[in-house]
Amino acid sequence: MNEHEPIDILAVETSCDETAAAVIRNGTGIRSNVVLSQMKSHKRFGGVVPEVASRHHAESITQVMEQALEEAGSSFSDLSAVAVTEGPGLVGALLVGVNAAKATAYAKGLPLIGVHHIAGHIQATRLEAEWEYPALALVVSGGHTELVLIKEEGEYELLGQTRDDAVGEAYDKVARTLGLPYPGGPELDKLAKTGAPTVPLPVAWLEDGSYDFSFSGLKSAVMNTLHNARQRGEELAPEDVAASFQQSVITVLTEKAARAAEACGVKQVMVVGGVAANSGLRAAMEEKFKDSSIKLQIPPLHLCTDNAAMIGAAAYINWKKGKFSGMDLNGVPGLPLHR
Amino acid sequence: MKMLAIDTSTHVLGIALADEQKILGEYTTNIKKNHSVRLMPAVESLMKESGVVPEELDAIAVTTGPGSYTGVRIGVTTAKSMAWALNIPLYPVSTLQVFAQNGLGFPGLVSPLIDARRNQVYTAAFSGSTEQNAVTRQMKDQIILLPEWLKVLEQTQEKILFVGEDTGSRQEQIRERLGSRAVFADWMGQTIRPAEIIRVARTAGEARDAHTVVPEYAQLAEAEKNWQKAQSGRSE
Numbered sequence: 001m002n003e004h005e006p007i008d009i010l011a012v013e014t015s016c017d018e019t020a021a022a023v024i025r026n027g028t029g030i031r032s033n034v035v036l037s038q039m040k041s042h043k044r045f046g047g048v049v050p051e052v053a054s055r056h057h058a059e060s061i062t063q064v065m066e067q068a069l070e071e072a073g074s075s076f077s078d079l080s081a082v083a084v085t086e087g088p089g090l091v092g093a094l095l096v097g098v099n100a101a102k103a104t105a106y107a108k109g110l111p112l113i114g115v116h117h118i119a120g121h122i123q124a125t126r127l128e129a130e131w132e133y134p135a136l137a138l139v140v141s142g143g144h145t146e147l148v149l150i151k152e153e154g155e156y157e158l159l160g161q162t163r164d165d166a167v168g169e170a171y172d173k174v175a176r177t178l179g180l181p182y183p184g185g186p187e188l189d190k191l192a193k194t195g196a197p198t199v200p201l202p203v204a205w206l207e208d209g210s211y212d213f214s215f216s217g218l219k220s221a222v223m224n225t226l227h228n229a230r231q232r233g234e235e236l237a238p239e240d241v242a243a244s245f246q247q248s249v250i251t252v253l254t255e256k257a258a259r260a261a262e263a264c265g266v267k268q269v270m271v272v273g274g275v276a277a278n279s280g281l282r283a284a285m286e287e288k289f290k291d292s293s294i295k296l297q298i299p300p301l302h303l304c305t306d307n308a309a310m311i312g313a314a315a316y317i318n319w320k321k322g323k324f325s326g327m328d329l330n331g332v333p334g335l336p337l338h339r
Numbered sequence: 340m341k342m343l344a345i346d347t348s349t350h351v352l353g354i355a356l357a358d359e360q361k362i363l364g365e366y367t368t369n370i371k372k373n374h375s376v377r378l379m380p381a382v383e384s385l386m387k388e389s390g391v392v393p394e395e396l397d398a399i400a401v402t403t404g405p406g407s408y409t410g411v412r413i414g415v416t417t418a419k420s421m422a423w424a425l426n427i428p429l430y431p432v433s434t435l436q437v438f439a440q441n442g443l444g445f446p447g448l449v450s451p452l453i454d455a456r457r458n459q460v461y462t463a464a465f466s467g468s469t470e471q472n473a474v475t476r477q478m479k480d481q482i483i484l485l486p487e488w489l490k491v492l493e494q495t496q497e498k499i500l501f502v503g504e505d506t507g508s509r510q511e512q513i514r515e516r517l518g519s520r521a522v523f524a525d526w527m528g529q530t531i532r533p534a535e536i537i538r539v540a541r542t543a544g545e546a547r548d549a550h551t552v553v554p555e556y557a558q559l560a561e562a563e564k565n566w567q568k569a570q571s572g573r574s575e
């Protein structure tokens with residue numbers, strides 16, 4: 001391997017409702033980062049419809065890949081590999097990206113790299129700054145709530161995860177209960193800023209020392225509280241409910257992240273995934289690590305939500321380790337992070 | 340002129356490779372196993388054994404459905420990505436039309452059937468007798484309840500050959516309606532022969548830019564149907 005030669009990877013991501021492709025140089029340089037969002041289409045249904053998502057992906061995948069190459073000013077001969085999210089995600093959606101990447105890699109004689117979606121979210125921070133190990137990642141999104149310890153490059157150890165709803169899922173459900181438009185998470189975050197956390201709601205700490213999470217109880221508590229108030233003929237201020245819900249969620253996320261960071265002696269903590277865009281969570285994490293020697297890193301908004309740049313960043317680590325995939329690569333909806 | 344054909348639109352996985360003169364290689368399985376995992380290794384091995392490298396391909400042909408949603412997407416995505424990467428034209432071909440090729444030469448209509456659940460079928464009608472080495476289309480691809488389709492066919496005059504998946508299990512229902520006008524293909528007529536995709540592409544196909552080729556599902560996604568129903572209900 002020639003250390004000086006730039007390694008450009010064409011990365012593809014189709015695990016949910018964004019059709020995305022990017023060209024990433026040496027794992028950190030964004031040459032292009034194309035994201036075609038299907039949000040408008042799914043908005044009609046109040047949530048992502050897997051079959052509709054798969055159809056959109058199949059329609060636009062080659063255009064998105066082409067745009068990524070064009071914006072990067074790259075041709076196939078400049079590429080060192082094709083990378084793709086192999087899981088987790090919606091199976092039909094994953095299959096489009098996986099098959100597109102395999103076909104492209106085969107046609108151009110390029111190596112193929114399968115990437116774990118969460119590894120991608122975590123590596124998104126590499127696009128912004130250097131890392132120090134060991135590091136801890138709080139992964140928060142519509143499908144995930146995980147605490148991941150990274151002792152060395154490319155080695156992921158799952159410390160804890162949600163036992164029921166993902167945090168983004170809980171946000172969306174509570175937002176729907178409050179009658180907020182789709183996608184509910186950002187709307188709820190906005191509403192919470194105008195309210196006060198005056199509604200008593202539970203905080204799910206689980207057993208002593210556990211790094212797991214649970215949000216379904218909190219979600220039910222919000223629904224019951226609203227229901228009971230209505231029964232009494234009272235109307236709770238939705239902004240106060242939002243603020244109270246948000247506080248309960250953020251308290252447990254920041255506290256568990258801080259405890260894990262302390263216990264594992266990490267040098268840096270990052271918050272990644274779509275919910276890392278949440279302003280309340282960003283502020284609380286910044287406050288928590290303000291006086292700490294632990295470095296806090298939260299990627300900018302466009303790298304928090306699903307994109308292919310992060311897949312290219314994660315793929316570069318596989319490339320360096322010589323970890324390639326075969327033409328039998330499959331889309332795996334429940335792909336474990338640690339293998 | 341070397342063309343690669345791909346079909347994963349039903350339980351069958353089929354690939355063919357041909358030059359102008361002959362089939363260089365053909366591969367078919369009918370084992371209901373993961374198309375996503377098996378398609379590219381099959382393409383890779385067929386190409387390798389035939390001594391053809393990807394750059395030597397001049398075109399790709401693919402069945403675009405109707406059929407299994409996921410199956411159609413795997414085939415179309417693979418074919419369009421290859422065609423795009425190689426910068427060669429892509430021929431989209433109806434899965435039903437390729438099925439109907441199994442009835443080429445039949446003196447009458449050929450009706451391919453693919454199961455679409457709830458007693459529905461994906462079907463169409465083609466004329467089997469032709470000088471062109473390809474059946475000619477008489478009725479468009481559609482999803483329809485089998486009894487409704489038989490009513491449509493009742494209005495025609497000729498004998499009708501049924502080809503495609505599960506024609507056996509529907510024989511009784513079809514005979515009841517069409518009597519001796521109904522003829523059934525034997526087991527050879529129940530799977531697509533991949534090289535027929537290339538024949539249809541060459542005789543009746545249209546070379547397209549890969550970006551523009553999309554799966555043909557013959558029906559909207561369930562959620563989309565319900566949404567449109569709700570919309571029209573609102574405007575009434």
Ligand SMILES: [Zn+2]
Pocket residue numbers: 117121141273274305306
């Ligand atoms: Zn994600």
